[in-house]
Amino acid sequence: MRSADPHSILSVGATLGEGPVWVARDAALWFVDIKQHRIHRYDPALGVGRSWAAPGQVGWIVPTDDGLFAVGLQSGVHRFDPGTDPATGSFTLLHAPEAHLPGNRQNDACVAPDGAIWFGSMDDAEQAESGHFYRLHKGRCIETGLPAVSITNGPALSPDGRILYHTDTVGKRIWRTDLAPDGTVGNTTLFTRIEADAGYPDGPTVDAEGCLWTGLFGGWAVRRYDPAGRLMREIRLPVANVTKIAFGGPDLRTAYVTTARKGLDVTTLTEQPLAGDLFAFDPGVAGLPGPIATI
Template identity: 60%
Template sequence: MTLSSVLPVAATLGEGPVWSDGRLWFVDIKAARVHCFCPEDGSSRHWDAPDQIGWVLPSVRGDMIAGVKSGLHRFDPASGQFSLLHDPEPRLPGNRLNDAATDKAGRLWFGSMDDGETRMTGRLYRCEAGACRDTGLPPVTITNGPAVTADGQTLYHTDTLGKTIWTVPIHPDGTLGEPVRHIVIEDGAGYPDGSVIDAENCLWVALFSGWGVRRYDPSGRLMHVERFPVANVTKIAFGGDNLATAYATTARKGLDRSALEAQPLAGNLFAFDPRVTGLPVVPAGI
């Protein structure tokens, strides 16, 4: 399967793809919209969110948990309703929630960021058993790419503007150890955005302004680069039969008129063959 645009949504800031219930879910952060794509018949639909929305993830209750600017919400696709569960940052109205992942225990890991992308007010949180806590990692401007290894013992944490991906040990009680610098994206290669781990324990990192996605082995060695015809790739998710297809969200954000003319597919949902399968997403235990 060659890389192709499979859904022409022209998202301003497509993000947060996740495979659930035979469909690919993702969001357009700036349009405050949730999208759902069914590859089997090519159909799609969308819902409006109450504010900027960074992601949706399946919940053990059968609905979804959403990271909205105002906090964690429960999202019911059947009714289209959002209900606030928790605001982790009531004293930071300039922040919004940005990216998230679950681990094998159903813990929810999610980050915040400065919506103006200048202040170092972004933090990473852990939510389990109905309680959300600051993980204590140092603040950054844009948190991104939380991803947890299949054994639940290592967290990948991304400082986007710092172009750095850290590995952080996860203790059995969910607390974190000391972060270790793992991958640094070189100048001119874009900014590390969303990430996900495949069935071989390798990390896929989307590159904003980097025209592609990279695959790194557990030691941090670059193994593969998937090139895109658009500059801003934001995150991939594994879906389809046997989780053998990679779906990628992209963005038009930051592209001027001439760039958009040169990148007519910018903001669309893409798919390609990653030559490896993914891991099933564990529903959030909320």
């Protein structure tokens, strides 16, 4: 039975858990640990997890139309074949959009209804405003022209794919940008600003009603905003660093939450023994079916 209260379902001790995505074809949740260079898979039917080592910091993972995955490594976008055993996973470079920025890494992504991958980069030192958003579709990877920030998060898309939500984590702002049918960005306006004592907006996700959810890093919570940017709901977690949620399960009505141990000292970790775990709760609303990327 689903619980409305977030509870730990998989203990992985993630330094920086991120990028949860429900993959319907194998009825499993996939996510990453950026700093430990790990890709994780959680099977809710069995209640067990598996993991693969990545050859570098890995910011995101999405399923692709060839039955495999695309992942965002610090060195670029790679095709990932998990194989039949965690020891046999393989990575093949597809695009290196920031080979000229070795201090950057990739951080978050989503797939649009047309199969395009939207993903962001960031300064690994979290200082320079060198993070950009990109669009990868059918072999073509372009920089979108959205303003550069030090830490990008998202993007996330509205149910009709016409609004792109993207986050400036350090600036504590979530923006919304109009999208043309071909993916061209249009007018950008402020969606919401996170108040001073509420943590930093992390990964955004949109539900089937068009409302946006965001994790709050250092804020002990996930929040739900309506399409006009008004706060509707806040759900507290027993850990401070909440990164992102994904809707999963056969009816897409389970919210899975990644969290992080990054920045927590020994004393704080003693007070937050579940930090870095994967959590789940009943959000009371369904999510959107996850599109498959066409790379």
